[in-house]
Amino acid sequence: MEREPYFFLSYARRDDRGSAFVRRFYDDLLAELGRLGADCSGQQPFLDIERIGLGMDWESALGSEIGHCRALVALCSPAYVNSPYCGKEWAAFESRLLRYREQTDIEVPALIPVLWVPLHNAMPPEISKYQYFEPPMGQEYLEQGLMGLLRSAPGGRAYRAVLELVAKRVHHVADLFRLPRAHGLDLGTVRSPFEGREPTGPGRRTTGHVRVFIAAGVTDPLPTGRQRHEYYGPSPLDWTPYHPPIHPTVAYRAQRVIIDEGCTSSLEVVDRGLGEKLDEAMHNNQTSVLLVDAWAARDSQYRAPLSDYDRQNHPVTGVLVPCHETDEESVDEKLWTDLQQVFRRNWMRRNDPYDPLFQVQVERQRFESRLARMVVVAQNRLMEQAVPRRLPAGPSAPPMPGLNVPYTPPPSSDDPTEPPGRTPPQKDQDDEL
Known part of the structure; x- marks a missing residue:
């Protein structure tokens, strides 16, 4: 049926x-x-x-x-x-x-x-x-x-x-x-019938594009030290850190949060070109979010590009590391000590309430609220330092009508059909071209 x-x-x-x-x-x-x-x-x-x-x-x-x-x-x-x-x-x-x-x-x-x-x-x-x-x-x-x-x-x-x-x-x-x-x-x-209907409050709605980069394991082979297959799929985009398979993938959850913040998004897997891509995103006035699997961050595939990120300055990029609170494998302190070695510079600002762009051990019930705040803060910082885009050079604009032409009083009209004060139509220069 x-x-x-x-x-x-x-x-x-x-x-x-x-x-x-x-x-x-x-x-x-x-x-x-x-x-x-x-x-x-x-x-x-x-x-x-x-x-x-x-x-x-x-x-x-x-x-x-x-x-x-x-x-x-x-x-x-x-x-x-x-x-x-x-x-x-x-x-x-x-x-x-x-x-x-x-x-x-x-x-x-x-x-x-x-x-x-x-x-x-x-x-x-x-x-x-x-x-x-x-x-x-x-x-x-x-x-x-x-x-x-x-x-x-x-x-x-x-x-x-x-x-x-x-x-x-x-x-x-x-x-x-x-x-x-x-x-x-x-x-x-399908088009929403509500577009532009309801303001969300002063300064609440943002616009822009968020590039989401995922560093996560797959089922074959599992990340080093990991025993639980159900958190992974054939692609890093299938990663489901929160009690799978009941809850959707982290990519799905992130995209829905970003959409609800008024932004568009794209999904990519972290690779060795991460630093260049983050620089490119900022050059294009875009923000970025890294969703990191603490287990996968141990492996060389991700460890090197994430460590490179940590050594550079990316002021409009957020990092969020989910952790399922009942996953007994993830309570091992060594896992988080290893992650600290990957993010040496940023580790000191983890979970800072005043600087929400580096969040670790984020539980399921806090994922959406922390990611939403991360997106909004990154967007606001981007607006503060966005690079203006100069328009291509072109011909000079024509003069504004009336600004360089001496004013002459309208001629009087004996035509009773003309309303008072109306100037009879006159041929201008554009009509002669």
Whole structure:
């Protein structure tokens, strides 16, 4: 049987870095659906950190799930409206609703907005045309959003009221309707309907390109001293430092964080040309991030270029070294002593709260928040020292109209059809050419 997720939970990663509120709501929604008699076991709902595994193409996986799910629950917030991929998920699912309406003349309420964090301005019309509030949800929900209710009273009456109504809507549409599927959906071709809708606050949004360099091991051969195969794949880009295969690759997680910060990104594997590439990135007014596997950093393939980085000055490059807190192999002090020898100069500033560009032993729940801050700080530093690009030399610009021509009063006109003060049209020099 072809997979049809009971629902797809769409949310902005910036809203939930390390706080686990999204996961709590997802689990509570599953429990409430079970209480209503829904059987989701055969068509497991989609939560990206749970369903995108080791070595998967995350963009294709998202497209497939959006193209087949029965309902979409969108956790709306300023970050959601400003996330390009949240907008793509919304638009792709909405297109399936429109196709169903064209085929059957039936409006299916399967796109379910939830006010996660109140927006600074009015709800965008693309969202407000769908019902996101009912009186039983209460005024507290409108004022605080569902994440606010979870923070203040996770088991309280106000939170439960919203949860029950959302679950009833999901249960109704998922069991009653079958939307047309979108096979081979390419989210890269989908445009977000929210572009430019919601400001994120003064100075919050950044723009630019981040080059992500990964220094990680592979399954064959494993990094020196490593025994656990499940953290690796055939390529360094398949590295999954956080409890695989449940959580997605570190490359996927990093790209989603960077996208949510308003930047584009590219992925590369660290090689001996790393220093030149970092210099090239800065010359092109780009920032860089090195994601380093402490085990792989011991091997000569990475040790030499990472040590070269450490000896040079790269003010807009960040380094982040993940570490899974329950990986017993990674608690060995010798592993981190060896890493210290690779990053001798930078080691003294590790995990400095005032200089967040060198972060080591970063646990899963802190990965996204630390990487986001790293990206923003690097972008701000780049702006302070960006090299202006001079335009190519060309012909002089023509004089501004009226600046070098003596003013002459407009001639009087006896034509009663001419409004007062209007100058009759005159032929200028350009008309004669």
